[in-house]
Amino acid sequence: MSYTLTFNQVYDSDVSKVGFRAVDLATVYRSKQQIPLSFIVPDLIFEEFMLQNRLSIEITRILGKTNFEDHSSVNAAYLEVKGLFRSAKVPDEFLENLEEAYMALSNDSGDAQELLKDKKSPSVNLIVSVGYELDAQDLDGVILNIRGFENFIDALKSSWLFLFSPKQLEFRKRKGIRDFSAGIIVQRMIDADSSVEAMSKSFIGNFDINLETYKGLPDILRECSKDSYSLAREYLTIEHHDSSLQEYKIVKGDKSGLLVKRNLGKFGSDNKVEDSLVIESARLVKKMAGILNNHFKAFLVIKNKEISFFLVNRLFGDSSVISKPYTSSGSTYEENIPELENTKIQPEQEVDSSSQNNFSKSADKSFFLEIILDLEPQLDSEIVKRYKESFGVYPQDIIKAVEELSNKHGLPEKEHIYKLKNLKSIIESGQEINLDEFMKLTDLLKEFLER
Helix, strand or coil, X not given: CCXXXXXXXXXXXXXXXXXXXXXXHHHHHHCCCCCCCEEEECHHHHHHHHHHCCHHHHHHHHHHCCCXXXXXXXXXXXXXXXXXXXXXXXXXXXXXXXXXXXXXXXXXXXXXXXXXXXXXXXXXXXXXXXXXXXXXXXXXXXXXXXXXXXXXXXXXXXXXXXXXXXXXXXXHHHHCCCCCCEEEEEEECCCCCEEEEEECCECCECCEEEEEEEEECCCCCCCCCCEEEEEECCCCCEEEEECCCCCEEEEECXXXXXXXXXXXXXXXXXXXXXXXXXXXXXXXXXXXXXXXXXXXXXXXXXXXXXXXXXXXXXXXXXXXXXXXXXXXXXXECCCCCCXXXXXXXXXXXXXXXXXXXEECCCCCCHHHHHHHHHHHHHHHHHHHHHHHHHXXXXXXXXXXXXXXXXXXXXXXXXXXXXXXXHHHHHHHHCCCEEHXXXXXXXXXXXXXXXX
C-alpha cells in the first residue's frame, strides 16, 4: 500500500489531506506546466506520527499552561515541543514507502527498486503545506537541499515541528484554529541558475504583473537584493525595470554539497534574468492566474533557461479570488531551517455585541468587506499614479509610498489610508467596528478617489 501521493492524485477537494500549497501545485501540474519531480507526505502520516508518539496529548498539556499574551511563554512552549520531537520517531509502517518515494526522485523513470539497489540519494526540498493560510510573501516552512534518507526523515520531523513554532502557535491562537491538517511536499531540488518571484495581483489592480528576479536558489532567508519588473498584463511588455546590486547568491557548493553564499562581484549589478525569460515567467503567471482562480505569489526557478514552478502561495483575504471585478484604471547556512521572526501578535479582543452600531462576529461581514475590496484596488492605483508623478518610479510598497507622499505633499488622507487597511484586518478577525465611523471613512476615501 502506498501512503504517499503524487500530484496527479491530488484535487481541489483534498485540502484537508495535503494543504493549500499542494492542491495549488497539483493544479499547476495538471495544466502541463513544468514542476520539479515531487511527491506528497499526506496529513495521514502526520496524524499517525503525532498519535503513536503521544505528541498530541503532551502538546495539548504544554499549550494549556501557555500564556499567549506573553511571547516568551510561547517560545518556552515551542522549546518543550522541540524536545519532544527529538525523541519522536516516524512510525515503522511508513518508512519503506517513504524511502521508495524518496529514492524515486533520483530520476524521471521512478524505478524505486533499482534506485534502492544503487543507493543514489537525491537532494530534495521539503515544503510545508497546511490547511490554513501562510504568509504569501515569504517561504515559511521551506527546507532546501536535504540528501540521504536518514537526513530526509529528520527534515520531515523538522517540517512538522515548524507547525509548532512561536509564529505558527500565535497565529493559530489569534485565528481560533484548533484542528488543522498538514501535508509536506517533497520536491527534487533543482540547482537553479536564477529565481523569480511574481505576484498575480499588482499594486494597481489587475492590469500589471510584478516580478522580482535574483541569481541563485530561492531566497528562503529573504536576504538577496532583487531586480524588479512591471509588465503590462495584456501585452506582456516590460513597462518598468529597476536593477539592484546583488552581493551574493545562494548555491550548492561544488565539493561540500552544502548551501553557500557565493560572491557575485561585478556580475551582481547585471540583469539577473534575461528579458525573454522575464516575459515568459509573466506569461506563465498570467496563464495560471486564470486556471487557479485565486490571486497568488509564484516562486519560480530557472535552470538552463527552463522555468519551473517551485511554489505557489495563495493570497488570502485581500481580493484573493481572481474573478473579483476590478474597477480601477561565501559562508554556509548553519541550519537548513531559517530562524523564524519573533513577531508579537496582539491577543484576540472580545467582541461587544451589545451596541447596534458595532459590527461583531455574529454579523454578516460580506457587506463591509465588499466595500473595502472594491475600494482598495482603486486606492492603490491612485497612490501609485501620484507616486510615479512625484518620484518618477513605481513604488514597491504602498504603505511606504503613502509615507513618502505624505512627507513631500502633506497628504491629509494618510491616516485614512492606514485606517482602511487596518479596518479590513479588524473585520476579518471579527473585532468590533462602529458602523457610522466605517461609513464616514469610506465616504472620505471615495472623495479622495474622485478628485
